[in-house]
Amino acid sequence: MTENYKELIPAGFAADSRVWVYQSSRLFMLSEALHIEDLLNNxxxxxxxxxxxxxxxxNLFFGQFIVLMADERATGVSGCSTDSSVRLIKQIEELFKVNMFDRTTLAFLLKDKVQMLPLAQLQYAIDNSFITPDTIYFNNLVQTKDELENKWLVPVKESWLAKRVTLSM
Incomplete structure (x- = not known):
């Protein structure tokens, strides 16, 4: 499941293309996902x-993550064009009653499903073996196409989270 998303990333974009990942507070229903696909394409x-x-x-990945990418080798993305992308995400928030800007809720892949966890509960989840050092974490801080392909889904032990918690290896 984790590798399949890479097939959806267009090959014709430079490795340093800028990327923005927006995580929804919930999984979108199929009808919502189709509407979001139309909004993104437009x-x-x-x-x-x-x-x-x-x-x-x-594109919408895993039914819960909106990924926008701009290849700046063709045209640089400035403040106004970035603002327009943020307006789109805010429109999606309003349309579907979700939060797309909550950076305190983390996403993990557990039993092939995206599971959300507040950052404040991460140590508890690790201490009780709900999350292990090898659990796949969605690192939404990736900034380039290369990072999206290679550092978006990473084990907790290889993410910035490893410095914030005590991991028992």
């Missing part, structure tokens, strides 16, 4: 920076 088709089209990509 946004990317019309994404501009200072009047120049942005080579962009948008």
């Amino acid at each position: 946004f990317v088709a019309n994404w501009n920076s200072h009047g120049a089209p942005v080579k962009g990509y948008g």
Whole structure:
């Protein structure tokens, strides 16, 4: 399951293409996912920076993560074009009554399902073996296509979380 998402990332984008990952507070229903796909496709088709089209990509991964990508080798993404992407995400929040900007809730892959956990409960989850050093963590702080492909889904022990908690190996 974890490797399949890479097949959806377009090959024609530079490795240093900018990436933004937005995590929903819940899994989207199929009808919502289809609506989001339309919104993303429409946004990317019309994404501009200072009047120049942005080579962009948008997709919903695992039914819960919206990924936007811009290949800045073609057109740089400035404040206004970034703001337009944030407006899209806020529109999605409002339409579907979800939170897309909560950075204190973490996502893990447990038994092939995305499971959410508040950061404040992480040590408890580790101490009680709900989360192990090898549990896959969604590192939504990735910033490039290369990082999305290689550092988005990582074991907890290889993530920034390892410095925040005590892991028993």
